[in-house]
Amino acid sequence: MPVEFDKREGRVSFPSGAVAFMTAEPDALQVRIETPDGVELTQMQDVVARHLDRFAFREVPLAFDWRPA
Template identity: 50%
Template sequence: MSVSIARVSTASASRYLQQLAKHWSHKMKVSYSEQEGRIAFSNGSLLEMRADSETLDVLLTVPDGEDVAQMRDVVARHLNRFAFREAPLTFDWRAGGAAI
């Protein structure tokens, strides 16, 4: 398993979290509230998000054998699509191990 963490600065974190969760809810197992979201991908990857008034914290867990860079890109591209007014958002991905 590879764990990637990013803290994205945006005052619209809750809105983007909810839009992404709703967007993927017809394809994947999704649970979310205004502050937290969890999306399970069919390849075994897991996206967890937490929103506050200034940031969106993103934790992406990718199983061994899957392309970490591609999964990071999928998440960033989709969030940027919803954040078109302020895109591109800055994703400073780093390896991590702690849950958000």
């Protein structure tokens, strides 16, 4: 999967066409997910949440507050 990032922002492009945009804030990680048809949005939220939980294992469970755009 193509990944782009710098010190503050990141972008992950999934094979399905979904894209996760991440922005580091002082006390939170903002994540926005775009899907080509909107149908798989809930599935992609789950995938991203599980991966972030895995990488932040010392802080699990993380709180996710998914909101419609």
